[in-house]
Amino acid sequence: VSTEAAAATEGSADDDGLLRRHGLQVTAQRLAVLRAVSDGPHSTADDIYTDVRAEIGAISRQAVYDALAALTDKGLVRRIQPAGSPARFENRVGDNHHHLICRTCNRMVDVDCAVGDTPCLTAADDAGYEIDEAEVIYWGQCPECVTSSHQKERARQEEDRRD
């Protein structure tokens, strides 16, 4: 057995245990979904579906969505749902970190929470909710989109001068 194969087996044994400890039945689908989320943090459900299909072959979109819902309900996977952008999934669940999203290309990166505790903010009026999480989403443009929008702007000005 090569070291690599042993490492892969060990990795999946860990995931087996993780699912069991959270009261989930271990299935090939759930393991593959969990691995896809851990390999591609901030993936959409569709990205995960593509990855899982590539890994284990025949699986329906619904089965991937169901596995994601089960993993999210048990807290093994976190779902991030900004307005105007499809839900993303990640398995960094142990800390209260936040996200920064590019409004142009939807790229998402992790940022640390200044406070650390959950929830780290309070609402002026919580409408009687028992709030257990305050998720902060910062919006802006990523470096690549800032550059390309500057380039587009320059090209437009260039064109205007020619007219």
Place this chain on the structure above:
Amino acid sequence: VRDADALAADLRARGRRVTPQRQLIHALLAEKPNHPTVESVHEAVLPAMPTVSLRTVYQALHDLEAMDEIRLLQVGNGPLRVDTRPERHSHLRGTKCGRLHDVDVDLSGLVLPAEQQRGFAVEGAEVIFSGRCPMCAGAP
């Protein structure tokens, strides 16, 4: 949600057709309380236009979202909802029932340190609070 004439002008400017279906959906969104589900928008369209499909409603809503007129959002595994306040704002979400409210938060203390910005030009932030709503908390 803007008035119908402004919407029509914007649709034309973007090379999209101004159809009676789109105008009706837009008008209904202006009347409805915030955060209707896509399905409930479809149901509201049907009495006036029984042949409009759910797919047409989705298409119209995606177009409105591309025009920054609305935003589509989802809570947990719940249905896709329409937010008719397109500017970034914060929400309170019911984790059990999927209810959604707008909420005011003082974001003045929320500044992302420069070393955390990763080269992004940061423009603003929104907060999503989640937890059990009073009704779900009281239920057994």
